Amino acid sequence: MDFKGFNNRSIQSQIMRLLIIMSMTLILTLGLVFYNNTVSRIKDSKKREMTTLAIETTNKIERFLFERSADVKVLASSNILNAENVSREVQSHYLENVVKAYQTYDEIFVLDNSGDLKITTNKASGETTASFYKKHFISNDAFVSDYIIGDDSYIFFSAPVVENGIQLGIVVEKMNFDSIKEIINNVRVGTRGHADLVKLQEGQTLANIVGTKESYSELEKGMILTATYPVIKYATQRDQWVLTISQPADEAYAIIRDIEKYFAIVMLIFFVIVYIFSGIVSQSVTKPIRQLKQKIGEIMNDQKLYTSEIVTSDEVKHLTSTFDFLLEELNFMMQKVLEKSGEVAYIKEIRSSMSNLIEHMPNGIVTIDGKGEITSMNPAAKEILDVDWVGQNVFRRSETHYAVLLDYLKESMLNDSTQNELLSFEDENKFSKKIIVSTLKQMDINEVVIGMTVVIQNFEEKLKFEESVMRAERLSELGVLSAGVAHEIRNPLASIKGYVQLVLSELGDHTQAKEDLEIVLGEVARLDKIIDRFMTFASPNQPDRKKNDLDGLINEVLHLMMQSIESNQIQVESNLHIKEPIYMDYDQMKQVLINVLINAIQAMPKGGHLKIDTSLSRLHNVCEIHIIDNGEGIPEEILEKIFAPFFTTRQQGTGLGLSICSRIVESHQGSFEIQSREGIGTQVTIKLPIRRREFVV
Known part of the structure; x- marks a missing residue:
């Protein structure tokens, strides 16, 4: 046995990888918990700080306003203002001294009970605002006005002047906002x-x-x-x-950004430490295993026992101590087993593999014994023919619907027949079917028929597949050409845009040339959008296929399009039957469904019926989406061109919608088909693999 391809350090690498993953997962989990808690505390602390500052500042403003409201009450109770023997000149001088002392009042004035101005510290403004005074301040109670904000922001405070229970007038303070602004600006x-x-x-x-x-x-x-x-x-x-x-x-x-930097540095240091530690531990654990592998290699190459010392005291040493004895017994037993059961096991394995292959083939396989009895039909054959004839004899069946097929099978059993034949017939449901039938007879050594194998292909499915392949090849070639054309157009387009913008910046505001150049700039932008569509068609993104809920995606798209559906008076019927996740790119398939639904809605401008069905075919490992409308339909001469890039029947269309949809579905290893009859409606069929298709070489 050749051990050159055996990776001596595979186990060590796996142990090391496992230790690194476990350690870093633990460290990252703890680190993220610490980081999140720290960030949360910082944010909470900052919010409390801001709240406290707002409360303190508000308290300062309220205390200042309270003092001013108290000031006016003190003035109203002053003997200077409510004594009759004090002259108005003295009273006015007194109020002027108050204004100068506090530096926060623009003026103070006194009104009589009729609202007429008696005393003011600012005669110029006092007379002009007398009507405002009468409207707001003639009252037996204290009054505080709303904030009057503008170029000259202020607030009024007033209180009644009372002598021996008789109201003599009103004192009004006009306070400016300078002190309040100072409080706010000091924050x-x-x-x-x-x-x-x-x-x-x-x-x-x-x-x-x-x-x-x-x-x-x-x-x-x-x-x-x-x-x-x-x-x-x-x-x-x-x-x-x-x-x-x-x-x-x-x-x-x-401060959170600084914490993030420190967190990243700490994580990097931990990773280096864990990497070194994992290397040391994995090497010490796998050292005796490597020594045992070396011993096995020497035994298998020399075909004899070989003794070597493995320095360890654990289970590995016990394993190597009994290995010599077991190897000798194993060699003897293997020789006997191979002699007796090697061929049988090999044949069983081949039969099992062939049976599994036939069960999952897309073509129908039917086996018939020498007497004409059908011994097996794989699932594909039952689906194509829509019958199950297992255990029945082709010579004793005479159904009218399948007469063409039965006659062909009988003829093939009795005589030499064409290996490939296209047959057309109607099944029990009156549906027309076209199939390609191939037969292969099995003969014994005496040239007597002992059985026959029949291969059945769905002719229409074959044609659709070939058309899909040809369409994909044409789109791919055209995509490469489109990418080159778009690139060559975009470069001069950028220059045109730059020069137009330069000329616009040098023109006046109202010139005919500027209006014309703005039109040119708009058309350049429209061309740029068309080029973006070119690039999407030419180089579509490879799908990021993950497990996703297809029925959930369809419901989401229907909800998104519901306004357009309802505004066009379209009734929607959905029969969604896919309960397991499908491997697909969620965003790309969303784009496909939106494009198809938009086409369906536009095909029913006067309202109609839209039906969406989903189903699974585990036999072919595909799920199917059927979107059916009873709209205007597509004329036969146009139906052949709908997948051609840049072909459109709408003035605002680019002709790339269906081409891009087809490429997206085909990049998912699926198929995109459209059937339509003018005046009756259109059916779009999308087929996607249920699972990833793995190719093993």
């Missing part, structure tokens, strides 16, 4: 964060917006972290205001 959130005071919009509620959340920002072109907290709303205010503190998420979570 520091990184280098790009900011705070804002905004009004609650119509339809919004505090329950929906208060808190710290992540959202997409068009301004930042990315995710931002925003903490929102309400500012106190006084009873006399109509609007609710909230404070928002925002920071870009990439800046807020910058």
